[in-house]
Amino acid sequence: DIQMTQSPSSLSASVGDRVTISCRASQTISTYLNWYQQKPGKAPKLLIYAASSLQSGVPSRFSGSGSGTDFTLTISSLQPEDFATYFCQQSYSPPWTFGQGSMVEIK
Amino acid sequence: QVQLQESGPGLVKPSETLSLTCTVSGGSISGNYWSWIRQPPGKGLEWVGYISYSGVTDYNPSLKSRVTISADTSKNQFSLKLTSVTAADTAVYYCARENWGVDTAVVVWGQGTLVTVSS
Numbered sequence: 001d002i003q004m005t006q007s008p009s010s011l012s013a014s015v016g017d018r019v020t021i022s023c024r025a026s027q028t029i030s031t032y033l034n035w036y037q038q039k040p041g042k043a044p045k046l047l048i049y050a051a052s053s054l055q056s057g058v059p060s061r062f063s064g065s066g067s068g069t070d071f072t073l074t075i076s077s078l079q080p081e082d083f084a085t086y087f088c089q090q091s092y093s094p095p096w097t098f099g100q101g102s103m104v105e106i107k
Numbered sequence: 108q109v110q111l112q113e114s115g116p117g118l119v120k121p122s123e124t125l126s127l128t129c130t131v132s133g134g135s136i137s138g139n140y141w142s143w144i145r146q147p148p149g150k151g152l153e154w155v156g157y158i159s160y161s162g163v164t165d166y167n168p169s170l171k172s173r174v175t176i177s178a179d180t181s182k183n184q185f186s187l188k189l190t191s192v193t194a195a196d197t198a199v200y201y202c203a204r205e206n207w208g209v210d211t212a213v214v215v216w217g218q219g220t221l222v223t224v225s226s
Binding site: 001032035036043044045046050053055089095098099100 | 151153156165167169206208211212213214216217219
């Protein structure tokens with residue numbers, strides 16, 4: 001299985017901050033990398049697919065980059081509704097695997 | 108807009124079989140890939156497996172010997188069976204729709220249903 005490792009596991013930030021979350025794959029996955037947002041008690045929501053494509057309806061402050069083994073999710077200006085946990089997921093080779101999650105908390 | 112809804116027992120005894128059904132509305136199950144993903148309380152996400160529009164299935168090797176995913180196109184539903192459950196199978200179970208191709212991703216999620224394994 002391909003292992004996905006996110007960093008940091010948690011971070012504290014203020015509204016308006018620029019936030020960056022990293023995800024590393026244990027082997028190359030091209031750009032088969034997706035990002036999801038999950039709020040407490042809710043199902044995850046797809047934000048970014050294919051490493052850098054914004055899912056329909058997702059605000060443009062979210063962006064993704066990277067290829068191969070190293071990927072980044074960036075929130076350009078953190079909004080109150082963005083406090084949540086973010087997961088990366090590889091869709092290069094089944095079984096799909098997820099990172100452990102990165103919790104974005106209010107500072 | 109496609110919506111998914113899980114249903115099934117919220118409590119299963121150890122060694123018994125967990126059975127869940129996902130009802131798809133707003134679209135046909137005869138297309139795309141349909142999957143199950145689970146999340147133990149307070150933990151991360153684990154992909155369980157999928158069934159394709161043509162009936163092809165693939166399962167997580169960690170669960171493969173115990174999992175079966177099937178579909179009933181007449182009812183627009185797909186189902187999960189997990190045998191010989193233990194406390195480690197306690198989780199929120201999500202049914203979901205995957206897009207496949209260069210943009211393979213889980214694009215639609217059900218609300219999730221908590222299944223607790225306990226005697």
